[in-house]
Amino acid sequence: MRIIGLTGGIASGKTSAAHLFEELGAAVIDADQLAREVVQPGEEALAQIATSFGAKVLNPDGTLNRAALGEIVFADPAARRTLEGITHPAIKKRAEEKLERLRQAGTGTAFYVAPLLFEAGITSRVHEVWVVYLDRETQIDRLMARDGLTREAALSRIASQMPMEEKKKLGKIVIDNRGSREELEAQVRRLWREEIAERE
Ligand SMILES: CC(C)(COP(=O)(O)OP(=O)(O)OC[C@H]1O[C@@H](n2cnc3c(N)ncnc32)[C@H](O)[C@@H]1O)[C@@H](O)C(=O)NCCC(=O)NCCS
Ligand SMILES: Nc1ncnc2c1ncn2[C@@H]1O[C@H](COP(=O)(O)OP(=O)(O)OP(=O)(O)O)[C@@H](O)[C@H]1O
Numbered sequence: 001m002r003i004i005g006l007t008g009g010i011a012s013g014k015t016s017a018a019h020l021f022e023e024l025g026a027a028v029i030d031a032d033q034l035a036r037e038v039v040q041p042g043e044e045a046l047a048q049i050a051t052s053f054g055a056k057v058l059n060p061d062g063t064l065n066r067a068a069l070g071e072i073v074f075a076d077p078a079a080r081r082t083l084e085g086i087t088h089p090a091i092k093k094r095a096e097e098k099l100e101r102l103r104q105a106g107t108g109t110a111f112y113v114a115p116l117l118f119e120a121g122i123t124s125r126v127h128e129v130w131v132v133y134l135d136r137e138t139q140i141d142r143l144m145a146r147d148g149l150t151r152e153a154a155l156s157r158i159a160s161q162m163p164m165e166e167k168k169k170l171g172k173i174v175i176d177n178r179g180s181r182e183e184l185e186a187q188v189r190r191l192w193r194e195e196i197a198e199r200e
Helices: 014-023 031-037 044-053 066-073 077-104 136-147 151-159 164-170 181-199
Strands: 002-008 027-030 109-113 128-133 173-176
Touching: 002 014, 002 164, 014 027, 014 109, 014 181, 027 031, 027 077, 031 077, 031 109, 044 066, 044 077, 066 077, 077 109, 128 164, 136 151, 173 181
Parallel strands: 002 109, 002 128, 027 109, 128 173
Antiparallel strands: none
């Protein structure tokens, strides 16, 4: 099974691109989704987060208060590393399990969508890396609009990741998402045809 790592900066359009590939028939595993699964009530990682960060990162019903935790970790690199130390092993384990299931089902190509593919050193687990790219101002605008963040909060999230220009240099294929959704879709369709369908 060929595994394509799909990455890019925050709000670059990874999820949007992955949905389009999925509509065309691709198998997709999304690290952000796995990150949500591993902190569900009853999961070990949630208990560890509560121990490390205190009850202020929990909602009254015991679920994770993502906004409160986000405010802490995107302003403090040491806190972010603590959180990653808890969640990343659980995310990687779940990803391996899902990939194994796809392999057993005879899947030809699978996308592993992960914002921190480079930062977390997961590139060795995929066969090639594709990067969804966006210029900084468009990235700030889309991030503020999607998550209702101030410019300052958007900038601190962007600063917590490898700069997009660096990521762009490391991609075998770069999907340019500066344009419209239609332009994104056209690129995805072309890549599907030329890089996946014709090779399977
Ligand atoms: C801090 C948390 C609670 C904030 O939750 P929130 O719902 O606001 O954001 P969400 O999870 O949807 O992430 C949105 C985007 O933020 C960026 N991001 C998330 N975690 C990180 C991180 N540790 N470092 C840098 N960027 C990150 C990614 O681009 C991601 O796509 C959450 O992101 C989290 O648990 N992060 C740690 C797990 C992790 O590293 N996830 C990234 C995928 S491996
Ligand atoms: N070509 C486009 N034109 C306008 N808006 C877009 C385009 N592509 C994506 N968006 C919007 O930009 C925002 C970010 O896109 P998306 O959620 O796909 O990014 P992402 O890389 O998965 O982000 P994250 O790293 O935070 O998970 C979303 O609100 C999405 O609807």
